[in-house]
Amino acid sequence: MNGMFDDDGPNGSFGYMDEETMSLGRRLPDSLLRHLELKRMQAEGASITYMSPQAATISVARYPPDVMISTGAAQSPAVHARTRDELRVTSFRHVIHPGARLARIAQLILTPKFRKRCLEPMIADMQYEHAEAANAGDSLLCTFVLVRGYFLIAVMLLSGIADAVKRLVYPWR
């Protein structure tokens, strides 16, 4: 197996071999497979942002906009699949954007006006800063951004509730 793609992957024991390559007797390296899979998803309408040569962030049209799929040497397990579908399952991990769940919960309890004007811009800022910190590879800053973001949102929500209560109580005085 001294072909052009003779690479056993990051763990030295796994590789991917589909029917075509099996018949050629060649193994494909994980990095190349990830690259090809990303290319295929791009062709299907996904927008792909490369964060580093080893990792990429992709937003796929067929998923809800708040779902991000990440792949990278650290995150994805070695590819050990026989079919394209298995490859997709084993090599990609779904990551929910920070604040996405909060935005969904807010839809149930907050007015659309308050969400559009106050909550969603704050979540968008947090996601933007988190993406910047992630691109820089600073995990400590990522955590700080999340803690600060959620704290500020909590403060804003509490002050909003206090304000609403004040407005309700004021006419009765």
Add this chain to the structure above:
Amino acid sequence: VGNPFVATKELLVLGLLRDTPKGLYGLELVRASDGRLQRGTVYVTLGRLEEKGYVKSIVHGKSDHPGLPRPRYSLTAQGQRVLEAAQIMGLSEARA
């Protein structure tokens, strides 16, 4: 400030938005204000200004980062007039 209709922070925001026809993001406003605007309250202030019709927000369909798109805020003609009036009245926040 003896203006019953526009709060000090609101004037400050209008002043910061004056020189940027393309508009600014909320975070850019916070950074440009040198600590006078807080991250936690800037959107409440911007929301109030939007309600009054002094500021408009534009959200581009495609986000510049993964996740929700960030709105960009700019002055409306009415906001511009309010700012000019505040400047004539000599309010310092309007000169930010």
